Amino acid sequence: xxxxxxxxxxxxxxxxxRNPDAEAAILTAARALLAERGYAGFSIEEVARxxxxxxxxxxxxxxxxxxxxxxxxxxxxxSHMALPDTGALWSDLLAYTRALWGFWRDTPSGxxxxxxxxxxxxxxxxxxxxxxxxxxxxxxxxCHMFERAAERGEIPASEIxxxxxxxxxxxxxxxxxxxxxDDAPAIERTARLISGQPPGRT
Amino acid sequence: xxxxxxxxxxxxxxxxxRNPDAEAAILTAARALLAERGYAGFSIEEVARxxxxxxxxxxxxxxxxxxxxxxxxxxxxxSHMALPDTGALWSDLLAYTRALWGFWRDTPSGxxxxxxxxxxxxxxxxxxxxxxxxxxxxxxxxCHMFERAAERGEIPASEIxxxxxxxxxxxxxxxxxxxxxDDAPAIERTARLISGQPPGRT
Numbered sequence: 001x002x003x004x005x006x007x008x009x010x011x012x013x014x015x016x017x018r019n020p021d022a023e024a025a026i027l028t029a030a031r032a033l034l035a036e037r038g039y040a041g042f043s044i045e046e047v048a049r050x051x052x053x054x055x056x057x058x059x060x061x062x063x064x065x066x067x068x069x070x071x072x073x074x075x076x077x078x079s080h081m082a083l084p085d086t087g088a089l090w091s092d093l094l095a096y097t098r099a100l101w102g103f104w105r106d107t108p109s110g111x112x113x114x115x116x117x118x119x120x121x122x123x124x125x126x127x128x129x130x131x132x133x134x135x136x137x138x139x140x141x142x143c144h145m146f147e148r149a150a151e152r153g154e155i156p157a158s159e160i161x162x163x164x165x166x167x168x169x170x171x172x173x174x175x176x177x178x179x180x181x182d183d184a185p186a187i188e189r190t191a192r193l194i195s196g197q198p199p200g201r202t
Numbered sequence: 203x204x205x206x207x208x209x210x211x212x213x214x215x216x217x218x219x220r221n222p223d224a225e226a227a228i229l230t231a232a233r234a235l236l237a238e239r240g241y242a243g244f245s246i247e248e249v250a251r252x253x254x255x256x257x258x259x260x261x262x263x264x265x266x267x268x269x270x271x272x273x274x275x276x277x278x279x280x281s282h283m284a285l286p287d288t289g290a291l292w293s294d295l296l297a298y299t300r301a302l303w304g305f306w307r308d309t310p311s312g313x314x315x316x317x318x319x320x321x322x323x324x325x326x327x328x329x330x331x332x333x334x335x336x337x338x339x340x341x342x343x344x345c346h347m348f349e350r351a352a353e354r355g356e357i358p359a360s361e362i363x364x365x366x367x368x369x370x371x372x373x374x375x376x377x378x379x380x381x382x383x384d385d386a387p388a389i390e391r392t393a394r395l396i397s398g399q400p401p402g403r404t
Contacts, residue, residue: 040324117378118320122242131379162391169371176319176374177333189364193398 018061025051026058030072035108039115044068066126069116070134076109083141089149089195090188093167096145097187100171101180114175139164155196167194220263227253228260232274237310241317246270268328271318272336278311285343291351295369295393296386298347302373303382303389316377341366357398369396 029050034042044065048055062068080103084095104110116134120127142164150157170190174180192199231252236244246267250257264270282305286297306312318336322329344366352359372392376382394401 114323118323121316121320121378127380131381135379159391159395162388162395165375166368166372166392166395169373169375170368171371172378173367173371173374176323176378177337178329179333186364189361190368193361193364193368196395196398 022051022053022057023061026053026061026068027072027075030068031076034069034072034112038108039069039112039119042069064125064129066116066119066123066129067133069112070129073109073112073116074134074137076107077103080107080109083144085145085148088152088197089145089154090192090197092145092149093191093195094184094188097171097191098182098184101174101182101187104175105180110175110180117172117176135168138168142167149195163194163196170194224253224255224259225263228255228263228270229274229277232270233278236271236274236314240310241271241314241321244271266327266331268318268321268325268331269335271314272331275311275314275318276336276339278309279305282309282311285346287347287350290354290399291347291356291397292390292394292399294347294351295397296390299373299389299393300384300386303376303384306377307382312377312382319374319378337370340370344369351397365396365398372396 026047030042030047033046033050042065044055044058047053047068048058051058058068062071081096081099084092084099086092086095104113116126116130120130139161143160146155146160146164147157149155150160155163189199228249232244232249235248235252244267246257246260249255249270250260253260260270264273283298283301286294286301288294288297306315318328318332322332341363345362348357348362348366349359351357352362357365391401
């Protein structure tokens with residue numbers, strides 16, 4: 001983070017276009033606040049105070065608290081996780097799932113994402129952020145693994161979206177029922193079902 | 203429901219063993235209250251008042267609000283839904299999914315179940331009721347469709363639990379992101395993936 005005073009940052013963030021320094025300061029403050037207080041103790045007001053930014057600036061860039069949380073979560077995930085490329089979809093999914101569940105278990109991000117899904121059940125803005133922004137982005141990320149599998153002839157290209165949907169549902173079910181043990185054989189069985197590769201094939 | 207006075211019911215419900223009449227009265231009152239006020243307006247106190255039952259009785263039979271809600275939801279689902287038996291797993295899943303999503307869309311049960319999953323993200327008792335009671339019961343119900351498929355040789359018996367898990371995750375993802383449109387072709391594609399039967403096979 002650059003060494004700018006809160007006043008500098010506040011000044012520089014005026015306007016609809018995002019100022020990268022101010023944006024980074026806000027995301028950093030939001031991440032720290034979430035790590036300290038969790039989802040329940042999170043407020044735009046406190047993020048603004050810590051980042052030396054105005055609340056109107058934050059709301060201009062992130063229409064709702066859910067939108068800001070999604071960006072924090074996505075940035076955390078991108079910094080912790082990379083898409084594997086093992087040469088087969090089932091082993092890509094095995095590696096990715098074990099890393100993802102570990103990320104959910106061992107960092108505050110698991111609780112944050114659970115709280116976000118929970119809020120989407122009662123708040124329209126959070127539902128819309130989850131469904132119309134977060135999920136399409138995740139679908140696009142995950143598609144790369146499935147597209148490579150289609151290029152290798154492992155799955156038909158026409159089935160990519162449906163298989164990614166199955167994979168996201170599998171992960172959500174385990175997150176939301178708090179069953180994130182690193183059970184590699186069980187995860188491998190489901191990874192093989194989702195990738196259409198029965199045991200024995202490598 | 204039998205014609206008993208609230209006082210009769212209160213008397214007859216003493217003891218750890220459930221009195222069927224009192225249990226039915228409590229479930230009926232809970233269902234009506236949920237239909238009227240939704241999950242947010244639900245309270246054991248109001249259920250007790252309407253059912254003419256004592257709060258201690260309700261808490262003796264259902265340790266938490268989540269346990270009572272799960273029983274109400276399960277009873278509603280059992281009265282609206284039957285497991286299809288079409289002769290193939292993919293068409294069983296297609297029929298069941300369309301019925302389930304309609305049940306979620308068109309009755310208060312969809313919102314109730316969403317609220318229950320949401321509460322499980324912040325309350326340990328609700329998480330435990332969902333994970334340790336509700337999910338194993340649903341798994342057992344759904345297994346029948348998959349067991350018949352295994353008997354017909356459509357899927358290996360060793361894959362039943364994993365495929366049921368994929369199916370539950372698929373439904374949860376659609377419920378929690380409020381994407382429950384009756385899109386039969388899209389549902390059929392996923393039903394075929396879960397049942398391992400590519401298009402063309404019937």
